[in-house]
Amino acid sequence: MPVITNIEDLRRIYERRTPRMFYDYAESGSWTEQTFRENTSDFRHIRLKQRVAVDMSGRSTRTTMIGEDVAMPVALAPVGLTGMQCADGEIKAARAAEAFGVPFTLSTMSICSIEDVAAHTKNPFWFQVYTLKDDDFMRRLFERAHAANCSAIVITVDLQLLGQRHRDLKNGLSAPPKLTVKSIANMMTKVPWGLEMLGTKRRFFGNIVGHAKGVTDPSSLSTWTAEAFDPALDWKRIAQFKEWWGGKVIIKGIMEPEDARRAAEIGADAIIVSNHGGRQLDGAVSSIRMLPAILDAVGDKVEVHLDSGIRSGQDVLKAVALGAKGTYIGRAFTYGLGAMGEKGVTKALEIIHKELDVTMGLCGETDVNRLGAHNLYVPQGFGDPTVLL
Numbered sequence: 090m091p092v093i094t095n096i097e098d099l100r101r102i103y104e105r106r107t108p109r110m111f112y113d114y115a116e117s118g119s120w121t122e123q124t125f126r127e128n129t130s131d132f133r134h135i136r137l138k139q140r141v142a143v144d145m146s147g148r149s150t151r152t153t154m155i156g157e158d159v160a161m162p163v164a165l166a167p168v169g170l171t172g173m174q175c176a177d178g179e180i181k182a183a184r185a186a187e188a189f190g191v192p193f194t195l196s197t198m199s200i201c202s203i204e205d206v207a208a209h210t211k212n213p214f215w216f217q218v219y220t221l222k223d224d225d226f227m228r229r230l231f232e233r234a235h236a237a238n239c240s241a242i243v244i245t246v247d248l249q250l251l252g253q254r255h256r257d258l259k260n261g262l263s264a265p266p267k268l269t270v271k272s273i274a275n276m277m278t279k280v281p282w283g284l285e286m287l288g289t290k291r292r293f294f295g296n297i298v299g300h301a302k303g304v305t306d307p308s309s310l311s312t313w314t315a316e317a318f319d320p321a322l323d324w325k326r327i328a329q330f331k332e333w334w335g336g337k338v339i340i341k342g343i344m345e346p347e348d349a350r351r352a353a354e355i356g357a358d359a360i361i362v363s364n365h366g367g368r369q370l371d372g373a374v375s376s377i378r379m380l381p382a383i384l385d386a387v388g389d390k391v392e393v394h395l396d397s398g399i400r401s402g403q404d405v406l407k408a409v410a411l412g413a414k415g416t417y418i419g420r421a422f423t424y425g426l427g428a429m430g431e432k433g434v435t436k437a438l439e440i441i442h443k444e445l446d447v448t449m450g451l452c453g454e455t456d457v458n459r460l461g462a463h464n465l466y467v468p469q470g471f472g473d474p475t476v477l478l
């Protein structure tokens with residue numbers, strides 16, 4: 090067993106173990122992948138202030154996100170098809186998150202259903218909804234999420250249309266995978282993955298198959314999004330979803346101050362500054378660079394969270410010190426899951442936690458809630474996307 094010390098180690102194992110179609114699905118951005126790349130590289134422009142000879146003992150990374158206690162300000166982001174990265178993937182990821190004390194967000198596009206995840210966990214999790222045209226389906230999703238005791242919904246607002254990811258089209262991405270010469274040849278090299286997959290019944294979109302009407306090919310993500318998603322979405326509709334749900338709401342996919350204000354006006358409990366991990370609008374600014382402007386606009390009105398590009402505890406620290414109340418990891422936990430199942434998700438969380446904890450100490454801080462701009466060197470113009478860094 091190799092010694093795993095960072096998230097990149099998990100990614101390498103994940104790449105070896107998982108069929109190409111699903112690895113490519115996670116490890117790509119839309120079109121040229123500029124935004125996908127800049128989401129991670131922009132974190133490196135921010136530097137940390139090293140402090141010495143201050144008491145670094147008794148550190149705590151505990152805080153809250155939307156009023157819920159968390160072991161560190163990191164939640165698992167909603168990731169579609171998680172149950173294809175590893176058999177029963179959503180259940181395994183949810184259990185790892187629960188044991189670690191961080192929130193798990195289940196995607197609408199999951200393989201394990203809401204009911205299934207609820208049956209295999211004890212604590213409430215968060216449920217992510219896409220904004221679909223079908224009112225009946227949406228209302229039933231909310232009812233199902235209530236019945237499963239979900240403590241918040243995450244409404245993803247940046248996917249009215251699907252950003253094109255070339256490799257998904259070339260690979261014919263579907264769940265379960267369509268059996269072609271290419272996909273069979275590749276899967277034959279992924280024996281442990283295949284054996285685990287044969288041992289589970291969960292190989293279809295669990296929240297959709299048998300629940301959604303009028304979808305011609307429920308195994309295809311692109312067919313489903315083209316047919317069911319609402320290109321005419323507006324804030325009135327988002328407010329309607331909030332009312333139908335009646336509980337805590339996090340709005341995901343905000344990149345502009347104007348949109349952040351609209352989300353705050355409809356009474357969201359939190360917003361997530363996110364460009365969907367560079368999978369939607371290629372050419373959009375990295376989310377970490379947009380964070381300061383969004384905090385300026387609504388930081389005193391709504392909790393501001395961030396995702397896209399986080400691969401380490403140092404990244405988490407930078408986002409939190411800039412003012413984010415919480416962060417999410419998408420690919421970082423997916424790598425762990427694909428590499429080593431539930432233990433791999435725990436490993437990803439342990440890596441990020443340790444990096445956050447030690448980095449915090451070396452910055453001279455003992456409480457994650459006390460991090461702030463005083464811990465950072467931020468280049469001039471960082472928060473102004475018209476400035477070239």
Ligand SMILES: Cc1cc2nc3c(=O)[nH]c(=O)nc-3n(C[C@H](O)[C@H](O)[C@H](O)COP(=O)(O)O)c2cc1C
Nearest residue numbers: 115166167168169196245365366397398418419420
């Ligand atoms: C493979 C994959 C599938 C995703 N599926 C969803 C989804 O179903 N719903 C959603 O709101 N976001 C989805 N996202 C976006 C994530 O929630 C999150 O915004 C993104 O992964 C953050 O970037 P990171 O991967 O760099 O951490 C997905 C991301 C990936 C990588």
